[in-house]
Amino acid sequence: MAETRVVDTTANPAPLGLLGFGMTTVLLNIHNAGFFPIDSMILAMGIFYGGVAQIIAGIMEWRKGNTFATTAFTSYGLFWLTLVGLILIPRMGLDVAGPAADAAMPAYLVMWGIFTAVLFRGTWRISRALQFVFASLTVLFFLLALGDATGSETITRLAGWEGILCGASAMYTGLAQILNELEGKEIWPLGVVKK
Template sequence: MSNSELKMANPGAVGLAGFALTTFVLNVANAGLVPAALFAALPLGLFYGGLAQFIAGVLEFRTGNTFGMVAFTGYGSFWMALAALIYSPAWGWMPKDALGAALGVTLIAWTIFTVVMTYLSFMSKNRTVQIIFVLLSLLFILLVIAHYTESTAIKIFAGYEGIATAISAWYGMFEIIKAQFSTK
């Protein structure tokens, strides 16, 4: 079989899976359900939410899906950068007292990126993608507010909202995989 005859799988499934699982684990910690889940979220952020999602974005390039490419390489990079940022003081990359300010500006920047991506998602007819991005925008807004107000209540609410975001992404993954079986 030649390269032109090879059918490429939809990389969006693994991109959504990595995003969903990592988002779920981090927000279980944010919601206060299992605070130690943060220790699992950071390695997941490097590898599944990060690297696997980034690779899915690169593969979206091959399919011609610019939105998927930007979303998956963007959020894959987000997870890797977030994990590195949080580990930075321990690695000697920044003073520990600089972490709060660095995290705050990072959350603001990703909120802006996410709101733009949310707007663009409405140019698609895929309601699941739209729901994922609306929930993700709300999550980032809540995380920014929680960060700057130091409100535990808002952080916990954001955690539960993040769990809902993860579930919506898992549903998106489910739709992609299910569609593969319905076309055979």
């Protein structure tokens, strides 16, 4: 009986997911750092590039059998969509009764921080670049939660600067994967973990 092998010739979706996450994170955190108010540019990035593009990348990773990337990209894509919803729904007069405003957003951010901390553990077998992305994202979620819980503008601005670094690291990781693949060698190091 002849053996049939399926060869995966589809593109690497990780750069799309990393850039969707990274660029949107940088822009939101420029706001958190105090440079401009939240506006339609950030919300549109959150819906389409941070949200939809990451979900597409997650589905493409599912096709490749990559459980980690499927879970990460799809979840963070849905994070961006829920975040935009949390911003827009009250402005549309559709706010519903729930936890006090000073408790709800910190709880939301803490849950994402816990989720990200566990995924950070998963990066230990992938690359140093992804370790930095997930470690800095874990810190970002907890700083944002603390800023919201305390109402401290200083903590929120600090979180903004840390978020710019986090988003930039995701952009670097995505761009490095593209350039390294195009050149057929390591142009921008990722610190791939030897197995």
